[in-house]
Amino acid sequence: MEGLLTQPFLTALLFGAVTAGVPLLLAGLGEQISEKAGVLNIGIEGMMLFGAYTGFVAAFYTGSFTLGFLAGGVGGAVVASIVMLLCIRFGLNQIVIGIAVTIGFEGLTALLHYFQFSRTYPRLDAAPVIALPGLSQIPVLGPGLFSHNAVVYLAVILVGVFTWMFRSTYVGLNLESAGNKPAALDAAGVSVIKTRALAVLSTGFLAGLGGAYMANVGAGLFVPMMTGGAGFIGIVLAMLARGKPLWVLLGAALFGASLSMTTALQVAGVNVPTDVVQMLPFAMVMLVLVIFARHSVLPPALGLPYVRGDRG
Amino acid sequence: MSAEVETLPGPLPGGDRLKEIGAAAARVLIPVLLALIMGGIILLILGKDPLAYYGYVAKRGLLTWGGLQETFTRMAPLLLIASGLIVAFRAGIWNLGGDGQFLLGAVITSAVAPLLVGSLPDLIVLPFCMLLSIATGALWSVVPAILKARYGINEIITSMMMSFLGTSFANVLIKLFFWDPATTVPQTRTLPVDDRLPRLFGSTVHAGVLIALAVIILVHLMMTRTAFGLKLQVVGANPAAAVHAGLNVAWLTVATFAISAGLIGLAGSVEILGVFGTVRADWNPAYGLLVVPLVFLARFNGYGTIGFVFFFSALMIGGDSAARRVGVPQHFVLVLVALLLIFLAVVEYLDHLRRKKVR
Amino acid sequence: ADVKKLAIMTPEDPTDYGWNQQGYDAAKAVAEKFGLEFMPATGLGYGDVHPQARELADDGASLIIAHASGYNTAVPEVGAEKKVPVAIVDKEGTGKAGVLADYTLSGHEGAYMAGALAAKMSKSKTVGIVVSGEPPSWNSQSAAFANGVKATDSGVKILYAVIGPAAYSDAAGGKRVTEQLIGAGADVIFGQGDGASFGMLQAVETAKTKTWFIDVIGDKTKIDKGSLLSSVIWDMVPVYTQMVEDLKADKFGSHEYAISLKDNSVQLLHSKHIPDDVWASLEDLRSKIIDGSVKVDRIEDAQKVRALMSQVDPGPAQ
C-alpha cells in the first residue's frame, strides 16, 4: 500500500489535520481564557455553532471571507454576552446557563438554517490561502502546513501571544487572579466582573471564529449541529493544558492528526472500525493522564460567581 | 470548583410552609410564562401561531391520558440520571461522564437480557440485568475516581473523556460482539415486549418509572438524613474540612463515583428494559446535557428534581407533537427548553437573593 | 381494508435532497394519488419514537411508514399495540400479514452503473468513495460501485473512506476526507452522507483539478454548480403505491418491497455532464443488469465492504 503514500496524499493528510485542528485550537484557547478567569464556559459549543452560522451568512452574502470570520467572531461574542450578562454580572449558575446556551443555539441555528438554506444549501468558493514564502516550498510539509488560510496562522500566532500575555502582562496577572482569588484582584482595584466579562467575550469571539473557520473553510457551508461536540473537546483541551496555550496547541494537533489518521488508515486499506480509530485520541489522553498522573490544577474559583464582600 | 448552590444541611430557616409553597410555585410559573412569551415571539416571527403551538404542547404533554403516559415514561431515565448526578454533585464531584455510563449500561442490558429471557424467569432476568448495568456504569467510573482520589486529577476532564470513550466503546461492543445476527443494521438482539418491565395498570407506562421515583427519593433521604450523606456533603463543600474531620476522602470519592455512575448505568438499563428492548449502534440520546441543569435548578433536592423532570418531560413530549402539528421544525423545542432553563435560572437567582435577605 | 390516512416518520427534515426528502415527497405524492390524508412527522431524530408513533396511531393513521432503520424496532411495537399497519426498512424477513412489511431499499444496481460511469470518466484512474457512516443500504452501494468500477476498468484505483461512525451531519469532515481522497489522486467521488454530503460536494467544487461528484438517493441538480456528474436516484413512489394497494387488497405484509432498475425506481441521474457515448454504454449496462446477464452482488456488511476495498489493487505508485 505504500504506493498510496504519495506526496499529494500526505500533503492532503497534513492539510486536513490542520483544518480539523484549528477550530479545536481556537475553541481551546478561548476556553482557556475563561477558565483562567474562573469561568467555566460550558456554552462554548453554542458559541461555535452560532459563530459558524453568522460567519457563513456574512461570507456568503458579502463574498468576503474576512468579513465572514469577523462576523463569526462577533456571533460567538454575542452568545458570550448572554453568558456574560447572566453568569458574570448577575452570578447565575454557569453550568445551567452554559448548557442552556448550547442547547438553545443548536436549536436556533438549525431553525435558521431550515428557513434560510435548507432548500438551496449554498456553498462558498475555496477559501483564500496564504502560502508562506519559503516554508511553503518544502515538499509535503510546505503545502500541508504552510499554505493555509490566514486564520490558521492567526490561531498559531495567538498561542505565542497568549503565552506571552499570560506570563508577562497585567492582563495575565488579572486573569490568573480572577480565577484564583477574585477578592484579591478586587482589593487591588481591578474589577473582577470586568476582567471576567472580557475573558468571556474573548472566549466567545475565539469560539465563534473557530466555528466560522469550520463553516467557511472546513466545510464551505453551514449545516445544523455541524460543530459536533468540538466545543466540548475544546473544554477538555483547555483543562488539560493547565493554563499553557502551547498544550492547547499540542492537544488540538493530536485530535486533528488522529482525524487525518482515520482517513490514512482507511485509504491504506487497514480494516478497523472507525469507532476504534475515533477512540484513539481520547484513549491516548487518558493513558497519558494515568501514566503521568499529575495533580491537575484548576483555578480554585472556577465556576463560582464573585460577589464583592460576600461572606456566604 | 465547588457547588455554588445551597446544599445547606439542616432545615432552611424561616418557616411558613404555605408561603414557601407559594414561592416555589411562583419560582416555576413566572419563568415558564416568560419563556413561553419569548418562544411565542419567535413563533410569530416564523409565521406560526403560538397559541396553537402551546395548546398542542399542553394537550399532548399534560392533558391527554396518552400523552401523559409518554411524559411519565420519559421521566424514568431522566430521574435515574438525576439521582446519580445528585449524589455526585452534592459530594462536589463533577461527574460529567453520564452519557458514556448511560450507554454502556444500556448496551450491557440489551446484550444480556434477550439471551437470558428464554431460560430464566423475567423476575430474575430483569433485576439481574439492572445490577449488571449498575456494575458496568460503576466500573466505567473507576478510572476517573481513582485518578481523582489518588492523584487529585480533575474529574471533569477524566469523566468527559471516559464518556467520549464510552460512547464509542458501546458502538464497538455492538458492532463486534452483540450484533443481532438477524439484522443488517448494527443493533443488539431485541428483548420481546412481553418480557420487558411490566406496564402499570394497563397503561404504556412501565414499572421502571416507579423504580426511578423510589431511587431518587431514597437518594434524597440518603443525602439529607444519613451520616453517609452528610459525609459526602462535607467532602463536597470543603475537602480540607473533611480531611480535618478524619473522613476517608479517597474512599468516599470512589464510593460517590461508583454510586453516581451506577445509577446512571441503571438509567440505561431501565430505558432498555422498559422502552427500547434493544440498542442500536450510534444511538445516544445525550440525556445528560438536559438533566445536569435540571439538577442544579432543583438545588440538588430530589423532590424538586422530580418536579423539574416531570415538567421537562412534558415539554419534550408535547413540544415534539406540537411542532409536527403546527409545522415548525422539531428544533424549536430545543430553543424553548433553553429559554426555560435561562428564565428558571434567573428567577431562582432572584429567589436566592430574597431568601438571603430574609435570613 | 379501508385506507384513509398515510403517515410517514423521518429522522431529519425533508429538505436534504436525499433519504428524508425522497421518502417524504414520495409519500406525499402517493397520498395525493389515492386521496389520502397525509400525516408527516419529520425531523424526529434517532431517539425514542414510541411517543410519536403512538400519537400517529391515535390520530388514525391507516399506515405508518417508519422511514429510518432506527425505527424498525420501536414503530412495529407500537403498530402491534395499536393495531396499525407499519412499514419499516432494514429488517428483512420480519413481515407479518396485515401488520408489518419491510421495504429495505438498495440502490446497488444503480451504484454498479455509477461505478461504471466513474471508471469511464476518471482521467487519473483513481476514484474515491466517501461515506459519513456505514448503514447497510450505503454499504451495498459502496460495494456495488467498487465492483462496477473494477468490472469496467480494472486499472482504476478505488479509495474508500468513512468520515466517522455516525458523522451524518459532519460537513467539515465530509469536505476534509473528500479533499484527502482528491489529494490521493481521485477525480471522481462517490459520496453518501446526508448533511455531510454537502461538504463533499463543496470539496469537489473547489478542487484544484476537475473533479466529479456522484450522489445518491436524491437529485441535487437544482443546486449544482457544475460538478454533479450523476446520482443513484431512489424513487419510493412505486413502493408506497404498492403498499397502499396491498393494504386495500388486504395483502399488506405478505411480501417485501424493493426498488430496482427495472421499474425505474432506481435510476442513474442523466446529468448534462455525461457525454452521450458514455450514457449509451450505461443504458446498455442497465439492460444487462435487468436481464441478469450482469449480476450485481448486494454486500451489506461493513467489514466485507472494507475488505473488498483493500483487495482493490492500487496499481503502480505515482
Next chain:
Amino acid sequence: MNQSTAVVAVRNVTKRFPGVVANADVSLDFNPGEVHVLLGENGAGKSTLIGMLAGMQQPDEGEILIGGQAVKIASPRHSLELGIGTVFQHVLLVPSLTVIENLMLGGSWWQRLARGAALKRFRELSGLLGVEIDPDAQVGRLSLGEQQQVEIMRALWRGEKVLILDEPTSMLTPQGVRDLGAVMKRLRDKGVALILITHKLVEAYAFGDRISVLRLGRVVGEIAPDRLKAMTEKQVTDTVIQMMFGTVEAHARDAEILTGRGRAAHRDRAVDRSGAARLQVRDVGTEAERGACPLRSVSFDLWPGEVLGIAGVDGNGQKHLAEVLAGQRHASGGKIEIGGIDVTADGVPERRKHGVRYVTDERLGEGTVGAFSVATNLVLKEIGVAPFWKRGISDWNLIHDHARTQIKRNDIRTPSEKIPVGRLSGGNIQKVLLARELNAEASVAVFNKPTYGLDLQNTRLAHDRILASAESGMAIVVISTDLDELLELSDRIAVMYQGHLAGIVENGPDVERKVGMLMTGAQKDAA
C-alpha cells in the same frame, strides 16, 4: 469634631446584614498625622466599617467624607484612587502568583509589567519593614506571617494618604510587630492618617494617638490624643475596659491580656511528672509537600495536667506537629503513644476515640464548612456517631438541641443554630471550634494559635478553657506565635526551628531570653 482636619470621616453610618446591625450610626474622624486605633470585641463592626472605607461595602445609611466632601466609595479601585490603602483582616493575596506579581497587581492592562521598578520599590519597603522575603516566591508557599508582611507592603506600595490596617499583627512575631510600629510612626510623622485595628491594648497604647471603641456596632467611647498622652497604661486599660464592657470592675485578667502582661497569671501549681506520661512522642518525622517545613525527629513527653507551649517563628513545622499529633497527617517515622498505647498508625477518628482533640488555626479553611449550619459544624467530627446518629440515620432534632446548648454555654453569638457558620465573625467561629473540640471526654488537646483574631473576652474565655482543661487532667499542647500567651498558659515551652524541637525550657524567670535564643536557631544547650 473638627471637620477641617479629617482626611476621612464617617458620618452617621449604618450598615445592616441579615439578622445583625454591623454598624449603627457610627461617626468617626480620621486625621492626618494620627494613628487612630479601633478597638472592640469580635463582631463589633470594625471590619465592616473599614470595608466601607475600602469600597468593599456600601453604607445603608450615612455618608463618608473625604477631605470634607461626601463621597460614595463605589469600589476598591475608587478607594485606592482616593488614596486609601488597606490591609484586610483576611489575607487577600493570590496564592498562585509570586510576591512581586501580587504587589504589581492593579496596574492598567495596557501597561507593560514594570518588573524592574517594582523590584526597586519592593527592596525599599523590605528595608523599611525589616522583611526578608524572596520576591519570586509563590505566595501560597509563604507562611501566614510572611503573607501578612506582603499585605502590609502592598498597602504601603502606592504611598497612600490613608492607611488602614485590620489586625495586621495577628500573625507577626514580636520583632515584626515592633518593626511595623516603627513604620507606622514614621508614616504618621509624614502626615499619613493611619487606622489600626487590634485586639491587643499594648499595641494600641504603644502605637496609637487616638483610640475609639466600638460595641455592637456603635461607637461607645473615644480617647482623644491629648488625653491619651496624659494617661498611664493602667489608666488606658481601665478606661477601655469600661468602654468595652460597660462596667468599671473589669476582670483582673482582662487587663492582663489587654496589656499583654499575662505571665503574671502563670500557674504556680507544679505538674506531677512522677506518673506515666500521657503523651509520648518519639523521633516523629513527616514528609512535606514542596515548600513546607517537615518535622524532623521530634520527641517529647507530656504528663496529665501539663501544658506544653510551642513557640517559634511561623512556618517552622508547627502545623505539621499539630497535624501529626491529631492523626490528620501521616508520620513518616517515629512513634506516638497515648497512655502507653501506640497510636502512630491511627487516623483522626481513632485518635479521637483515644481522646485526642485538635483546634486548628485555619478555622475557615479546614476547621469548619462555611456553608453549613453552626449546628452541623458542631458535630462535624462526630458524623455517624451516637447519639446524633443511630445506625447511620441522622437525628437532626438532637443535633439542633445540642447546638442550642453549646451556643448558650459557649456564648456563641449567632441569630440561630441554623445560620451558615461562615457568616459569623472570626471570634465566634473560633468559639464553635472550641465548643466542638472540648465538649466530650478528652485526654490530649492540641491548640494551634487558639486565640488568633480573638477579642479580649474571647481570648480570656479560650485561655480559661485551656487552663480548665489542664486542671481536669488533660495533657495540652499550645502552639502560638504570641509568646505572652505561652508564658501565661504553659508549664514548659518548646521552641520549633526548621522542623526540630530546638529545645524545651521550664516556664519561669528568664524564660523569655532562653526562648528568644532558641528561636534564632541557637543550639539546645543554650537553654
